[in-house]
Amino acid sequence: MTIKGKAWVSDNYVMSYDMVLQKDWTSPINKEENAKWIMAGVSDEFNQEGAFRDAGYTFIVARHNFAGGGKSIEHCVTGLMGAGIKAVFADSFARLQFRNAINYGLPFITCKDIADIARTDDELEFNPSTGEIKNLSNGKSKISVPVSPFVAEVAEAGGIMDFIRKRIAEGTVDELR
Amino acid sequence: MTITEKIMAINSGRDKVVPGQLVWTNIQSVMTMDYLGTETFKAFDSLGKSEVFDKERVICVSDHLVPPPTPAFATLLNQWREAVKAHDIKHFYDLGRQGIAHQIMVEQGHVLPGTLSIGTDSHANTYGAVGAVGNAVSVSDAAVAMATGKSWFRVPETVKFHITGKWQPWVMAKDLSLHIMGMMHWNGHLIYKTIEFDGPAISDLGMAGRMTLCNMTVDLGAKNGIIAPDAKTAAFLSPVQKGSWNYVTSDADAVYEKVYEVDVTNLVPTISMPDKLDEVRRVEEVQGTKFNKAFVGTCTNGRLEDIEMIAKILKGKQVHRDVNFMLVPASTQIYLDAIKAGYITDLIEAGVAVDTPSCASCAGIHTGVAGDGDIVLSAGNRNMKGRMGSKNAQIYLTSPAVVAASALTGVITDPRNL
Numbered sequence: 001m002t003i004k005g006k007a008w009v010s011d012n013y014v015m016s017y018d019m020v021l022q023k024d025w026t027s028p029i030n031k032e033e034n035a036k037w038i039m040a041g042v043s044d045e046f047n048q049e050g051a052f053r054d055a056g057y058t059f060i061v062a063r064h065n066f067a068g069g070g071k072s073i074e075h076c077v078t079g080l081m082g083a084g085i086k087a088v089f090a091d092s093f094a095r096l097q098f099r100n101a102i103n104y105g106l107p108f109i110t111c112k113d114i115a116d117i118a119r120t121d122d123e124l125e126f127n128p129s130t131g132e133i134k135n136l137s138n139g140k141s142k143i144s145v146p147v148s149p150f151v152a153e154v155a156e157a158g159g160i161m162d163f164i165r166k167r168i169a170e171g172t173v174d175e176l177r
Numbered sequence: 178m179t180i181t182e183k184i185m186a187i188n189s190g191r192d193k194v195v196p197g198q199l200v201w202t203n204i205q206s207v208m209t210m211d212y213l214g215t216e217t218f219k220a221f222d223s224l225g226k227s228e229v230f231d232k233e234r235v236i237c238v239s240d241h242l243v244p245p246p247t248p249a250f251a252t253l254l255n256q257w258r259e260a261v262k263a264h265d266i267k268h269f270y271d272l273g274r275q276g277i278a279h280q281i282m283v284e285q286g287h288v289l290p291g292t293l294s295i296g297t298d299s300h301a302n303t304y305g306a307v308g309a310v311g312n313a314v315s316v317s318d319a320a321v322a323m324a325t326g327k328s329w330f331r332v333p334e335t336v337k338f339h340i341t342g343k344w345q346p347w348v349m350a351k352d353l354s355l356h357i358m359g360m361m362h363w364n365g366h367l368i369y370k371t372i373e374f375d376g377p378a379i380s381d382l383g384m385a386g387r388m389t390l391c392n393m394t395v396d397l398g399a400k401n402g403i404i405a406p407d408a409k410t411a412a413f414l415s416p417v418q419k420g421s422w423n424y425v426t427s428d429a430d431a432v433y434e435k436v437y438e439v440d441v442t443n444l445v446p447t448i449s450m451p452d453k454l455d456e457v458r459r460v461e462e463v464q465g466t467k468f469n470k471a472f473v474g475t476c477t478n479g480r481l482e483d484i485e486m487i488a489k490i491l492k493g494k495q496v497h498r499d500v501n502f503m504l505v506p507a508s509t510q511i512y513l514d515a516i517k518a519g520y521i522t523d524l525i526e527a528g529v530a531v532d533t534p535s536c537a538s539c540a541g542i543h544t545g546v547a548g549d550g551d552i553v554l555s556a557g558n559r560n561m562k563g564r565m566g567s568k569n570a571q572i573y574l575t576s577p578a579v580v581a582a583s584a585l586t587g588v589i590t591d592p593r594n595l
Binding site for chain 2: 015017021022025026028029041065068069070071072073074092093094095096098099100103104148150159160161164165167168169173176177
């Protein structure tokens, strides 16, 4: 099954510090609430309540080290999910947020130079089975790096919390190694 | 195998692991702290376990919000205290016994060589200083580990920095950290890697310097930084360690993705330019630049050796009248030791303001935050816009020695020229 939607393409390095401003670090983790201010520091147009969410993007396209700068808080990921983001494509991801994305089952998909074939508001189509990212607005496409079986398994379970909840309920935590 | 690979193998019940492999490992200690702690316990409570995996190995610390600067933070701290109490956590370092979580974890012996510990703050990489894998995680990961005693890891490729030569006067581990930042770039090649430091110049470093080096590996994008345990590690841990441990070190035939060599004989006082951690200069290149705020503290440079260094420079002298200098020791223990050694008296007499341990202005929350137009010379770890408060402040990052030398003159000063 493919995912289709509009992309926001970053022409700059996107830092976790700009995705979640300092004043929001202490907020409870809640997709709907976190979506109100996600990306507020990334550009002036997003620095209003709900601005990024209401722009209606399905994908983010970025370059190197997406969500870098060092925050480990998962608000970066819950905020994006609450804002309707279904996948992020980039040359590379900062590992703290890459881990959070895996834990929440939000596809952070590695794809070299993907930002070369997309502009903000282009319509993209992503096929998770083949890894193809197609730009429907200009006909160009790229093949992304496949996700590992563990990443798929966690996503399938609905995220790491549900993945563990199920094992605790079944008494199979000890089998994890 | 490299030390990180061996630690992941041993703690996941395997004989061998290879980079790229996914493993669930046992966790020695799980740390969470004030501003995320209540959320962490809430997440834990939702998992279906009535008690944490080991009440001695979930470590709770108040560091970002203490002492509370606003009623909202005071309320958040009260909720946090309730949550810690409700879960019967044995090691709670709250205001009065507080410190920066990463300092507490190592200083109080909660991190043991050859094991893995995680914390809900990015500078958990600091734990590598005692030969452990230290990793920063989210609230969800911490909750999972609290419930199960385990966490998942992708075994990282190892990049080695072999450090040789003789440390020169006034040159500190921080200068090496920043030098490597300049070599490798913040946005660069070390994402997901483990960084292993070894060589004679690493053996010569005390635990404080080793902590500084491992601490800033997260800012290189790495998964962890690590230094194999030696006699200094054992001596440091012996009075405080919470459990026994074994020496785990890299095998002679360990495979490294890359090995870099740095000779510290040629290393000079080093500084990062505002907004860009990897735009690194020799201090002598920017000498004479005016600034108005000086800050020493943080999980990077708030230790006794750092305070000793600035006291040595400032004792019997006066901080320049155009400079506000704040020192915030990284823990209550360090603060006490610095008082007993006479450093705090020397520094207060020199015109340094000293505050109770916390993350202070490094997290931009309280205790000397930066305002519009401020030019800060900081011994902390990050200098992106807004890190210490206002986005209209500039932050230079450097060593405690450079901060202290510059505080005397009011302009950026190479301590070798004093």
